[in-house]
Amino acid sequence: MNVSTWAVRKEDRLARFMRIRRQTLALCAGLSAEDLMVQSMPDASPGKWHLAHPTWFFEQFVLGRDPAYRAPNPEWHYQFNSYYESVGPMHARPKRGLLSRPSLDEVRDYRARIDEAVGELMERGVDDELAARIELGLQHEQQHQELMLTDIKHAFWCQPLHPVYREALPAESSAASLLMHFMQGREGVVEIGHDDSQRFAYDNETPRHHTWLSAHALAHRLVTNSEYLAFVRDGGYHDAGLWLSDGWATVQREGWQRPMYWQEDLASEFTLSGICALDPQAPVCHISYFEADAFARWAGARLPTEAEWEDAARGLQIAGNFQESQRFHPVAAPRGEGMLQMYGDVWEWTASPYVSYPGFKPLPGALGEYNGKFMNGQWVLRGGSCATPQDHIRASYRNFFPPHARWQFSGIRLGQDR
Structure with missing residues (x-):
């Protein structure tokens, strides 16, 4: 700010x-x-x-x-x-x-x-x-x-009764599966961080600075429930070779077998509208960084860096499934050209640790405790979710959580080296 x-x-x-x-x-x-x-x-x-x-x-x-x-x-x-x-x-x-x-x-x-x-x-x-x-x-x-x-x-x-927070809105017709494809990102020196033309930014989005992007591509949409289900059914939670060491230890300790809120039948999930059928084309959500990273390995890909994500998002209209939709749950990607679902639906895990930008200075006084002191042991997420107010998000926004956290609306976009 x-x-x-x-x-x-x-x-x-x-x-x-x-x-x-x-x-x-x-x-x-x-x-x-x-x-x-x-x-x-x-x-x-x-x-x-x-x-x-x-x-x-x-x-x-x-x-x-x-x-x-x-x-x-x-x-x-x-x-x-x-x-x-x-x-x-x-x-x-x-x-x-x-x-x-x-x-x-x-x-x-x-x-x-x-x-x-x-x-x-x-x-x-x-x-x-x-x-x-x-x-x-x-x-x-x-x-x-x-x-x-x-x-x-x-x-x-x-709660054993699994209360309903809000009744579900009429379901949107789920589009036929959109085959995932990768879009080439820019290579070379780019600028990321808070742009003074923006009306607000937290101190952790500053200063704007140059960084290098190697040849890469990002998936044009988010990973879906059906795609993640294939990972589950292929034994993804039982293959230690897919997981970071701390991630595998967490899976063993917590007994993870599927995303948070998925039911044992792998066909339904708990939502703020109660237990609902799993939409195969909707983005998988309530995924930890450990799970996102393991899925990416299984898929022969990786997670994007936050610089790759921000460069791809800058200039795109901030529109999507936000808190204002009153759905409080991610929905299937719309048909369209270019990068889809960059904003709203789910926060997207990146491969970037939450650390300061070069030349970072926290706000003076007690307000300086807002962000800077949490820059260790956490990972950056981008893009907002179905629970985020639309006018709260921007391309440079850096959310952050520890790698085991999955009670937030967090999901996956894949990246590739090129």
Whole structure:
């Protein structure tokens, strides 16, 4: 986020603020206080915490910039801080499901009070730095919207009743199988990273820099369920030679036999609309980096680097199956020319470790803890998913997760050396 080059949005900032904040509440419609209290695993967080933490962020980093600001509930700062060590101590992440107080009603009221205070501040006028902090907070909120969906999906999957989050929309007719082909990528020196013409970027997308691309090609669409099923039936989870050492150890320890949420019949899967038939042409999802890498080896290919992916995506229209579609599940590739499904449907694992770009400088102060300190032991994903808000994504966006993670909507695009 470069505050010195921050541009005023065409959309009114206050309207944008309220729209995004209301969307988070809308995603909770139909969920009970009990649903929003559940923490199904240490990597997930309760829905109530997802409502409270971004609110804490606005209170801490926007309202709190005024030395005269007094928090109405300072004791909540400990509970709703995530990982900002320079701000103060925090409740242990794996134990967020124990936070029965404040109640859901109190958290909703907390959101309303902070929204009112931030709204009044914006109406009075904000300088460039504060405007940039508000935008960072909104981007942060959109990340938590996606996490709320993935976390409630995992929680409902752990439920013996397998509850339905939202009824499925009428099914789109699944196109006949699109034979995968590879499209030649550019070779030579290219530029990647945040372009100043873009309205926003996280610090980990900077600085824009040159990098070298060797001769390569990328698959024009994502790997489908039917293609991954062939890997499963061919014994992919039993062939140690396909797996990285840590991946094979994870498969053995966790007993993985198929993607997360696939049922034992290999013909159905758990979705946010309950258990549904597996669409053979839809992208396989909820795949770890280890599984994506093993599949690529089995297929005689590899995963793209993030530079290859970004160079192929730059200039493409950001359109696809996003959160706004209300499907909350990937769909089959549309017919079309060129690279398909580069945005939306599933986050695409890359072969690139999550490390800093040359010349990277984190944001000053506590906001510098947002991304930089996680640059070890994780891998980059690109493109967004069916749970990502469409206006949240861009070509330079770098998501990152540890290689064993698979509760996110993550999938596979293949690459090749040429």
